[in-house]
Amino acid sequence: MELVLQQILNGLTLGGVYSLVALGLTLVYGILHVPNFAHGAFYMAGAYVAFYLMSAYGANYWLAMGGAAIAVAGIAVVSDRLVFHPLRNAPGLHHMIAAIGILLFLESGAQAIWGADFHRMQTPFTGIMNVFGAVLPVQRLLIIIAAFALVLVLHLFLTRTVTGSTIIAMAQNRDGAALVGIDPNRVAMLTFAISGVLAAVAAVLYAPINLVYPAMGHLVITKAFVIIVLGGMGSVPGAIVGGLIIGFAEAFGAFYISTDYKDIIAFVLLVAILSVRPEGLFSKGAH
């Protein structure tokens, strides 16, 4: 029983991080219909900025997280203005290739500045708690709480504020939103900024129990893509549910099947589901 509880806690941790990353991806997809392959690089940049602030300026964990969020939001907005905005009328293939260009630039940039080494990020939360016999490091508890708090805040922002509603409106109907006086450029920038903040926070939360290195975004972003395809591209609840599904599948898969193959589980799940249902689990229309 403790073992099952342990896996549930691990699944919640992983699911929380994946949901945050997938949310940013799905919001951008909803607005621009761009699969932003550079999102994983945003995630990586967030971890590096926080790591740099902590190691060079001795900033505390929360301050570093805030700094990383602002920096990555900046990077995301600049990418929108310089890259995705000029390409708004280009065919879909061009967006994907341009996003790959940003990804390559950010990754090699991080490598040029900080080297290819693995870094360990310090965290003030080193304690370990016992929950009904299961071991729960405080950092993991923090990830679970912070991830779900952030998801809640985002939900309130999107549904209860006018600014948030403009994002939903744009995602629903671009022309309609423009007709009622919503500025598409501003909404696009706002969405990119939010996606950058989510990626950076997810990275800073997850980095202390993982490591910081230039390719750290690869697996996370690929899994985030799996999640938003499963949950329906552009769907916010889909991203959260999908994130939890993949998180639990990995936690239980690593325990009951094999730790070696735990990273494959998400992809095999996607291949299996799309083979049976090409339109994804929760989406209504065909892709």
Next chain:
Amino acid sequence: MKIFDGKTGWLLLLAAGALFPFFAGNDYHLTVMSMAFIYAIATVGLNLITGYTGQFNLAHAGFMAIGAYTVGILTVDYNVSFWLAFALSGVVAAIIGFFVGLVSLRLKGHFFSIFTLCVGYIMFLLIEKWESLTHGTVGIIGIPAPEPLFGIDFESPRAQYYLVLFFLALSVWIMHRIVNSLLGRTFMAIRNGDALAESLGINLMRNKVLAFVLSVFYAGMAGGLYAGYVRFLGPGLAGVEHTFDMTMYMLIGGIGTMFGPLFGSISMPWLTQYLQFLQDYRFVVFGPLLVALVIFLPNGIVGTWLQWRARLAFRKAAAQKTPAAAPLATPSKGGSHA
């Protein structure tokens, strides 16, 4: 510039390739060129599915790795001769490609790309973790050089260079035949609009799968050559970065042209050689370059050149006619293949 058109141009290019070893300063230059040729074969294949059929396959490097590991595993662990293993490399990639294609090509646009991205990751992780078959992260060491064939020995770098050049020429020629056949037109019709293509009676699924299988056959064969040339294989070969590399080559030369991918994949490694001081950081330059190309020169160097020439020819034709007879024919986009 007429002389560089059509057959003459290709023959001149082949002659330049054949003469290259006599002008190359040392074996290192031959190695760079041979590697460029191997990746050129794979890129020409990627261009068929992405450039001509319009489906961006992100698992291409994975299929190249399948070809390479076919040769590596068969020659090292099962003592199969290189030539037999090489013949199988493309076939194995094509068979796996057939099943991947059947599932993945039901998805459109972005979803196809995301799906193949995941397939590429599965291939990479399988190669890395399935130690009993692929030797895992250690990689396959000591792949034998191709055995002598018809009295030709393939031990020396020069002989290997000609071997690779032969297969590059063969691949480009076959691709040329495919693209200029009815089949090639069918693929382009699918790229330009699948609804219209379907209404013309084109079986979308069958043709897309066929393009996919042909494309990964090229990747598998390039992988087989890679195994015989480098003689060491690691899981990194399947990494999606290599697909990104090939995408860059294809885009710089000109996506959906015959000569473009060839030009890109042969010129870029040399550019990298001259930017040696950048080494690992070359993407600090190439990343923004890729973005700039997509924004300002989406047809690549060769594609832009072709477009410019088509426009020139159109103007000339328009000037010859009387103003009353307005020209009806517009320059067909992508109609000519350099």
